Amino acid sequence: MDSAMLASLILHTVKADPRISVPVLIANICNQMGYTPSYRKAWIAKQKALEKMHSGWDASYNEIWQWCQVLERYVPGCITDLQTEPAYYNDRLLRGCQVFKCLFWSFKQCRDTFAYCKLLVQIDGTFMYGRYTHRLLLAVAQDGSGRILPIAFAITSGESADDWDFFLSRLRMHVCPQPDICVISDRGTGILAAIERQGSLWHHTHYRYYLRHIASNYYRQYPSKGERRQVANMGI
Template sequence: MAGTVAVLKTSPVHVGGQLDESRAYFHRLFWTFPPCIEAFHHCKPLISIDGTHLYGKYGETLLIAIAQDGNSNILPVAFALVEGENAESWSFFISHLREHVTSQPGLLVISNRHNGIKAALEAPDGGWLPPSAYRAFCIRYVAANFAFTFKGKDARRLLVNATYAKTEVEFHYWFDILRSEDLAMCDWANRIEYSLWTQHCDEGRRFGHMTTNISECVNSILKGVRNVPVCSLVKATYGRLAELFVRKGREAEAQMGTGQQFSQHLVKCIEANLKTARCFTVTMYDRDNSEFTVAETTPTGSFSLGSYRVLLASQTCDCGYFQALHFPCPHALACCAYSRLTWEPYVHQVYRLSSVFSVYRMGFTPPIPEGFWPPYDGPIVIPDPNKRRAREGRSRSTRIRTNMDEADPNRPKRCGLCQQPGHTRRSCPQLGGAEHTRGHD
């Protein structure tokens, strides 16, 4: 496909101490496709990066950059096949990602706390330093590191609650409880800059995304092709992205045909805010600048839930939801109803259905058959035998296990063939005949 970006890095081959110029070892590969590059301009201004190990003959790692559109659909935008997660490989991936895909200023990168990612993002000439770009940590990894030092689910829950707090008052409420549990916990958290792991200090750049879970979703989708050769892996990403663009493009087009202006995700959020079972008393203080106070009470009016300042002009509310999620919170909707204003102008452009449709507007074209490729004049790229996995034994897992990897001990084991409890694959009744007999033997 014209416009496809593929950056291949090789290493020299030496035979008997002499350089073999006719061959080269495969080292690293970065690739992305034109529809992905164009689509990212209409997605949320953030990107999630993560790596996943491959299961083939060679110990390679697949690095992925994931974006999300205004309808909460995840979209892989770039890939890299490298020797492992280290400073050099992450620098290779992130530098080409910035050069070819994420050239917009002010982007947010969500990742784990890997030292290789840190070194690549903090490079002076990498283009990832503020104000060109900002970094944020995945809260799941922060909480896992915290739990490794301080045992107990209650302490971890308090840290996560403080992390998700959208206002400074709410953050200090949970942080003070954590301080009363153990002062050392607060000292541990204070060693990390607040803008990297708290929502109330991110200035709305996260759009509510606190983890790299969208990357984990793509990892599961690619699980079936993580043991195939390089060429098949690249073809798989091309084919599955082409299918994704067709399906999501048709969905967005069908929604636009109904006359809707905003994505289904936003419409559901607004409807939920409008149906909230609370009573609001709105007072206007400045008509020109649209400044209000909203007193919130229970439906019976017997209990006050607080008072909030709402500034529609600057799209802020004391509850923090307006500036964090970039669409009106219940208090802002109450102010719009009080002033007979429509809430549509206070929604971020990314949530508009026209933006979602633009994400998938540029489709993929059928790949050119290999017989019609132009002639290649260069060394033959071969796999590096030094990177081949050991033939015997199961490879040791380097994954850092978290609470999401913990299995339920009370869950019954199921057969790998029929998924029914009470027996295993070896004794499965579906095998039948001699195979079933051998399974019992």
């Protein structure tokens, strides 16, 4: 019962939910086989199952270039900006080989819609597949009717100031060059550092904190629903 056999056993489960936790997988294996693998073996089995799903990580990353080309060719006005960096092995440069770094994309319909908005909200999320952990950075806007509209996306290696600078600079160039924009986000240090760094394109915009995050942080320390509502109402 090695990790390769376990990978075949849990493949359908991982396909249904790639974010399923290792302890849940261990419980499922135990129920099916009467055998309890170690956490390490189950974790390795999940990585192998994910690689089977995506034809291997190298092949999956190699498809990004084709995906960008297809988007720009068949989706008129779509903008993609893919950045890579040189690949090294044991401090030796691998010629002709590049490593994925970050990707930005936005659709023409999103940019056209934002022309009628003045409020920009930054939202970030995390997705984790296999050995690699990347951040999905998402910018959404709110129109006059209160509807939330996604306008730009990026995949980066994390949420450092450089990662946010990559996303925000392209967001400013391609999507929202208008003056008097109000940016609302959580108190992420990477976002603040990117906006405030020298040469930033966001110096002449308005910046506010997302009040729901402030209320949520307050509630974790002072668990009173009444006080939480009062904190939220303070910003209205």
